[in-house]
Amino acid sequence: MKPILEIKSVTKKFRLLHEQQPYLSLRDSLMKLFKRNGSTQEEFLALDNVSFNVMPGDSIGIIGKNGAGKSTLLKVLSQITPPSEGRIIVRGRIASLLEVGTGFHLELTGRENVYFNGSILGMKRAEITRKFDEIVDFSGTEKFLDTPLKHFSTGMQLRLAFSVAAFLDPEILVIDEVLAVGDAEFQKKCLGKMEDIGRTGRTILFVSHNMGSVAQLCPKSILLEKGRILSEGRTEQVIDKYIHESRLSGDTYSNAEPHPGQDIRIASVFLSDPEGNQKNYFTTKEPVILNFRLAIMHHEEEYSLFVTILNKFKNPVFTAETKITGEEYRLKIHDNFLTDGIYSIAAVVHIVPYKRSDAVNDICTFQVSDQDSAMMIYNNSNYFYGSVFGNYSWLD
């Protein structure tokens, strides 16, 4: 069987213009005629010699940090922007969902938008008519179909948009972060729909920051960094590699050397699941276990272990304290407590009330990734809603 996609040494260069606007003005071009070497242009490699093959029916996740080239790769694949070098052989129709609701117009009704949007995504009119009821049904917006889109709530707009996209019928589906829409329930529905699409033998390329959804949807993944492929293979391994690269995996602490005169020190710290398997990557639905091993030289005084969880801004989230009686301590952070994000640990052992004996700061970086929390929709927004899920209820 021939690969459905052959990506051969694809490179994409961007010129960084030193002016803020991405477009040129006539004045700049005219000025350039007179000014030699005047404006400096930097080249930036968004994709650097990327090659891989995709077999029909594969679901491939593309992961990497912001700016790693994921979106550029998808744009090149969907012919939105041409590669600077290299070539891609495509054996099938590609539909790309780089953003749901592209081309949605607020003045048009829901029905009209379904037709227009479906058409830009590559559906024929007859095809849209045939699937229309299913699309509307999936989105759950039947009642408002003949209302202009501007009267829809944002959530409804996104649901309608995703629904149109979900009923596309291409051989290759290219998806960029579309799961970041709607409420948790709708996201789950979307993920389910995508799994169905994958099962029908369609080829999927899926970019996401959410390791959980990549792992759920794609058996294989590619890790990009600075435009290059860093790792390629089974998703779990690639995610491990990603976490390792992000200084997350195996980020444990150990200190065998006692300082002179130290009565007690922190010998090792690592994170694990409840069974004690070391890991640094958790979902919001899993508890995080902190494992401390202390080395006690003198056992005369009253010691205390003081542990602070730091968020990505290195601000304390909370602190736990315990009196030291033995050498091993395990602290369990309950599931559904820490929100999506990167955390690390600071710990101090001290003699009560406060005489510091040993301290570590910003160790054991770990990631918690959101799985179906109510806050999930806000993870990609710029709004930082906090490090913990609140313990609250709304009163009547």
Add this chain to the structure above:
Amino acid sequence: MIEYEIRPERKFSFGFAELRRHSELLYFFTWRDIKVKYKQAALGVLWAIFQPLLMMVIFSFAFRRFITINDTVPYPFFAFSGLILWSVFSSGITGSGNSMVQNANIIKKIYFPRLIIPFSAILVAVFDFLMTLPVLAAMMIYYGISPEWSNSWMLPVALLQTLLATLGPGCLLAALNVKYRDFRYIVPFLVQFLLFATPVIYPENQISQRWIQELLAVNPVSGAISLFRAFLTGVAPDPVLCTISAVSTVIFFFAGIYYFRKTESYFADLA
């Protein structure tokens, strides 16, 4: 099974075959633009009629004294017949000139033949033109003008020429506007200027010097308007001027689309 290659520099083609495959999308873009254009206006499509009608009234008052036309053709009819074809050109190039920038969010997210966007903007202008035809017919009945049927071949030629004359500069401006936003300011000025350089509101024989007539005939719509009027009123068009205009139309058409196709792959990076 479809198999194709994505390469840095594709071989140049005008891409008309691909455009034909996506004709439904062209329809949808045009349909959307027409819907959106008239949806919120209380008078809706009537605006398409009012605009040339009002211009006709204004020009009739302003120029009636200065312009003498063949006695069989009343000036209001002369002006209106020119203005409706002129509006296809003027609103066509204005619309298509802005179209790529207006649809930047779509261009950056989805691939389809880019020519669809300026083309559909022009089809919106054609739609407006069709809406004004009943008014034109009413005026012919009112003034008792009957078309010159022996010139009937000129009608399709005039319409096709208008379309090509709008498509070429329209696509050129659409592409230039992506790269140089200056054209946003140039286009309205250009359209206004060209109105006076086209025999829309005055007959070309008002210009005494022959070389100026010939120069103005480079304006691609001028020939189309002459042919259109020749069919409606039977006033014989000037063959030399019409030929100049037709050649200019073809050159503009291919040059505009050539430039557009040459630069379109980078629209998503610039827009």
